[in-house]
Amino acid sequence: MFRASKLATQTRSLATLRSKANQITSKELYEPIFKSDRVYPDFPVLNVRLQGYDFVPLERYQSYVHRVAKKFGFTIVDSYAVSAQTERITTYKPNSTLVDSEIELAKYDRTVRLADVPSIRLPIFLTLLKTHAPVGVEITVKEHEKADEDSRYIPDLLLREKQEELKALDDPAIRRNLGWE
Template sequence: MTLLLPLVNMLSRNTARNLFSYSKWKHVRCMQRCSFSESRQLCGVFEPDDLSSGTEIPEYESIHIRMKGYDFVILETFAKYVHKMGKAMEFETDSFAVPSTSCNVNTYKPNTSSVQNTYSLKLYERVVELQDVPSTKLPAFVDLLRMHTPEGIQVTVKEPTEEDDEYRYIPDREKETLEAQLEELGGPSKPKKK
C-alpha cells in the first residue's frame, strides 16, 4: 500500500479513478464466472443410459402399534401422539379402539385366606395402523416410541394377523344364539325359483 500511494499521487485524479474503479474490472469478473460455468457444462458428469433411478426400498404393507394401559387418559393421549408422529413421518395412519377387558383383583388379609379388598380394573387398548412403511424409517419410528412411552403403557409393534382383525370387534352373543337356533331348525329358507 505504501508503494501505491506515491504512484497515485503522481497520477491525476481521473486517471486514478479510472484505474481502480469497479466498473473497469467488472467485465473480467464476469468472464471468470462465465468461463467457469461453461467449463462445468462442457465437462459434465457422464451417466450411462442403463442406470436405474435408485435402489428400491422395501416396505411393510401394514404395521400395528398396539398400546395397552389401565389409565384411559394417558393411553388416549399417547395414541394421539403416535398417530400424529406417524403422519409427520409421512405414513398412512389409521387408529381404532379395541374393547376394554376387565378383571377383578383381590387383596388378602395378612396370613389368612380371607379377602380384604376387591378391585375391578379395566385394561384399555388402542391400535394405530401404519400402512406402506419404508423399512428404513421404521427403526427410527420405534426408537421414537420407546423414548416417549409413558409409565404404565405397554407398546407392541408387529405385523397384523387375522386374529387381530377378529379381536377388534365385540361379539354379539344374541345374534350368535339366534343363528344357532336357525341352524337347528334346518337353516335359512331358500326362495323358490319360478
C-alpha cells in the same frame, strides 16, 4: 479503436454463456447434492398396539403416535379402540384367608394400523415412540394378521343364538315335529 459492433458481439456472447451455465441454488453452493438411487423395502401393514391401565394417558399417547406417524409420512390405515379387559384382584389380610379388598382393573387397548412403512425409518420411529411412552403403557409392534381384525369386534351372543335357531329349523326332523311337513 473499439468499434461498437465488436463490443455488442462480445456482450451478446457473454449473455449466451450465462444462460447456458447451470443455475446453482443456495443448497449446492458449498456442498454438491448426491442423488441416492437405493431402494429400501416397505413393510406392508403394521399394527402399533398400545395397552395400559390408565385411560387418559393412553388416549393422548395414541394421538401422539398418530401425529408422529403422519410426520414420518406413513400411511395411516386405521386407528381404533378395542374393548377393555377387566380383571378382578383379591387381596387378603396378612397370614389369613380373610379378604381385605377386591379391585377390578380394566386394561385398555388402542391400535394404530400403518401401511407402507419404509424399513429404514421404522427403527427411528420406534425409538421415538419408546422414548416418549408414558409410564404404564405397553407398546407392541407387529405385522397385521386376520386375528387382530377379529379381536376388534365384540361378538353378539343373541344374534348367534337366533342364527342357530334358524339353522335348526332347516333340520327335517324338527320341521316334522313342528308340523310344517
